[in-house]
Amino acid sequence: MTYLDMLRGRQEVLSLTNKSGGALAEGDVVIVDTTADDAITTTTDAGSTAVVGVAAETIANDAEGRVISAGYVQYITVDGATSRGNYLKTSTTVKTATPAATMEAGSFAIALSASVGAGQVSAILLPTQGASGDQGDQGDQGDQGDQGDQGGDQGDQGDQGDQGDQGAAGAQGDAGDQGATGDQGAAGDQGATGDQGATGDQGAAGAQGDAGDQGATGDQGAAGAQGDAGDQGATGDQGAAGAQGDAGDQGDQGDQGDPGGDQGYQGDQGDQGDQGDQGDQGDQGDQGDQGDQGDQGDAGPAYSSVLVLSGAGGWPSSTNGCGGPTQVEFVTNDVDLLVGEFDKTTEEYMQWNVAMPTTWDGGTITAHYIWTAAAGTATETAIWGLQGRSYADNEAIDQAWGSAVEVSDALLTVDYVHISAESAAITIGGTPAGGELVQLRCYRKAGTDTLDADARLIAVVVTYGLS
Numbered sequence: 003m004t005y006l007d008m009l010r011g012r013q014e015v016l017s018l019t020n021k022s023g024g025a026l027a028e029g030d031v032v033i034v035d036t037t038a039d040d041a042i043t044t045t046t047d048a049g050s051t052a053v054v055g056v057a058a059e060t061i062a063n064d065a066e067g068r069v070i071s072a073g074y075v076q077y078i079t080v081d082g083a084t085s086r087g088n089y090l091k092t093s094t095t096v097k098t099a100t101p102a103a104t105m106e107a108g109s110f111a112i113a114l115s116a117s118v119g120a121g122q123v124s125a126i127l128l129p130t131q132g133a134s135g136d137q138g139d140q141g142d143q144g145d146q147g148d149q150g151d152q153g154g155d156q157g158d159q160g161d162q163g164d165q166g167d168q169g170a171a172g173a174q175g176d177a178g179d180q181g182a183t184g185d186q187g188a189a190g191d192q193g194a195t196g197d198q199g200a201t202g203d204q205g206a207a208g209a210q211g212d213a214g215d216q217g218a219t220g221d222q223g224a225a226g227a228q229g230d231a232g233d234q235g236a237t238g239d240q241g242a243a244g245a246q247g248d249a250g251d252q253g254d255q256g257d258q259g260d261p262g263g264d265q266g267y268q269g270d271q272g273d274q275g276d277q278g279d280q281g282d283q284g285d286q287g288d289q290g291d292q293g294d295q296g297d298q299g300d301a302g303p304a305y306s307s308v309l310v311l312s313g314a315g316g317w318p319s320s321t322n323g324c325g326g327p328t329q330v331e332f333v334t335n336d337v338d339l340l341v342g343e344f345d346k347t348t349e350e351y352m353q354w355n356v357a358m359p360t361t362w363d364g365g366t367i368t369a370h371y372i373w374t375a376a377a378g379t380a381t382e383t384a385i386w387g388l389q390g391r392s393y394a395d396n397e398a399i400d401q402a403w404g405s406a407v408e409v410s411d412a413l414l415t416v417d418y419v420h421i422s423a424e425s426a427a428i429t430i431g432g433t434p435a436g437g438e439l440v441q442l443r444c445y446r447k448a449g450t451d452t453l454d455a456d457a458r459l460i461a462v463v464v465t466y467g468l469s
Contacts, residue, residue: 013070013072013073013074013075013305013306013467014055014070014071014072014073015058015068015069015070015071016054016055016068016069016070016071017040017066017067017068017069018032018040018041018042018054018066018067018069019035019038019040019041019042019064019065019066020032020041020042020043020061020062020063020064020065020066020067021035021037021038021041021042021043021063021064022035022042022043022044022063023043023063024063025060025061025062025063026042026044026057026060026061026067026097027057027060027079027097028057028058028059028060028077028366028427029056029057029077029078029079029122030044030056030057030079030097030098031044031053031056031078031079031092031093031097031098031099032044032053032054032055032056032057032069032097033045033050033052033053033054033092034052034054042054042069044096044097045092045096046093046094046095046096047092047094048091048092048093048094048100048108049091049092049106049107049108049109050091050092050108051107051108053091053092053108053110054069054071055069055070055071055072055075055110055127056069056070056075056077056078056111056127057069057070058070058075058365059365059366068365070127071127072127072129073126073127074114074124074125074126074127074306075111075124075125075126075127076124076368076424076427076465077122077123077124077426077427078090078099078111078113078122078123078124078125079097079098079099079120079121079122080093080098080099080100080101080113080117080120080121080122080123081093081095081098081099081100081120082100082101082117082119082120083101083117083118083119084101084113084116084117084123085101085103085113085116086113086114086115086116087112087113088101088102088103088112088113089101089102089103089104089105089106089109089111089112089113090102090109090110090111090112090113090125091106091107091108091109091110092108092110098120099111101113109128110127110128111125111126111127111128112125112126112128113125114126115423115424122426124424305467305468306465306466306467306468307359307361307465307466307468308463308464308465308466309356309463309464309466310461310462310463310464311354311356311442311444311461311462311463311464312340312460312461313326313327313339313340313341313342313352313458313459313460313461314327314340314341315354316342316352316353316354316444316459317352317353317354318342318350318351318352318353319350319351319352319353319443321351322348322349322350322351323350323351323352324342324343324344324345324350324351324352324446324459325342325343325344325345325350325456326340326341326342326343327340327341327342328340328341328342328343328458330376330458332417339458339460341374341458341459341460342444342458342459343456343457343458344384344445344446344448344456344457344458344459345446345448345456346448346453346454346455346456346457347448347449348448348449349445349446349447349448349449350445350446350448351443351444351445352443352444352445352459353441353442353443353444354441354442355439355440355441355442356439356440356442357437357439357440358392358434358436358437358438358439358440358466359436359437360436360437361436361468361469362434362435362436362437362466362467362468362469363436363466363467363468363469364392364433364434364435364436364438364469365434365466365467366427366428366429366430366467367390367427367428367430367464367465367466368424368425368426368427368428368464368465369388369407369409369424369425369428369462369463369464369465370409370421370422370423370424370425370462370463371386371409371411371420371421371422371444371459371461371462371463372419372420372421372422372459372460372461372462372463373386373411373420373422373457373458373459373460374416374417374418374419374420374458374460375413375416375417375453375455375456375457375458376416376417376455376456376458377416377454377455377456378413378416378453378454378455379413379454380412380413380414380415381412381413382412382413382451382452382453382454383410383411383412383413383451383452383453384410384411384413384446384451384453384457385408385409385410385446385447385450385451386408386409386410386411386422386444386445386446386447386459386462387406387407387408387409387444387445387446387447388406388407388425388428388442388443388444388462388464389403389404389405389406389407389428389431389442389443390403390404390428390430390431390440390441390442390443391403391404391430391431391432391440391441392430392431392432392433392434392435392438392439392440393432393438393439393440393441394432394433394435394438397432401431401432402431403431403443404428404429404430404431404432405428405429405431406428406445407425407426407427407428408425408447409422409423409424409425410422410451411423413453416455419460424465436469442462442464444459444462446459
């Protein structure tokens, strides 16, 4: 006996409780049950967005069972004709999916096989998008930007009015020798004055000359451009006051009166221009609430593997055994095959036993058949079936087989390889578990199928799940 252990694919399998009110079968479409934790139910809503996945086995009501939620799934129940590549969403018929040519709201799978009517297809479950977390509350209001500089610089102070003429001096007392007077600077610096001689009695002060006109107040500087408002938060520090405008040019000094007479009164100081008003401070914004944490993404899918049961590695059953294994030569190129020969009128059997790996999940299996025929007419069909029994340590051998599942495949051309479709799920008899011995039995449904020739079995390819 030989077999080939090959990687099949990945699945995500969850253990959830059936709260639908009735039993679930393998391939039934289920959604989230919102009345209980870690639970599933069924729906008749078309295009439901609450799909969890597909039942991987029979699950009684209120019982816990396996549900495939992502990856490859062998069976999904559909309510009508389905093409490969159709998108699947929930149907108005309970526990079933309905096909669509394009992705629509609620699409949760893509069909990998076809169905001519209501039935079951294999598919890939699409990844479920995690629910978006609630919109996070607005972050803290940023600090207010510094207060913009006060409007433009203070206008220059008007020029100092010209000083009134010096009143005529009274009679000068005898003065000591007058130091030489420095040259009068032009409206610039006053020349240095020589030493003042002794001053005689002060004459009566002459009338105060009229004060020069107050220089016009410089124009108020244009207000600086308003900066973009930062996010309103804590009030920023008060901006420094704008720079004081340059002082107006000093008015030209009046002519120096003649020495002697009373000193004239100084003209009045011109008024300073008005200070511009400061703008109002804006209100501070409220602190936003923090957003909710988003849901955690789904875990990745699990694995499957295959066994290859060759015609060369099997043996005929003692009761109603098939012919062979028979060595058949295809003479043109000397190709030889060892095959099981199955009669066209009598139901015959071939058997294998396999020590299953400890990684087997103990669940159902599926199978497809590789075969040929030396005679017959195109479109005639051969029906193949498979059943099995699992044995643990210290368990009696002579016990009933599990239920058989059959697949029909049409003859295309004699002496050509034929590969059937994958079977429905096959339940192994006993209490299957990883590491147990499994006995498998294949048969041809002769007398019921229509192939008018012996069918030659080359191999049975069995797919099983991994834990």
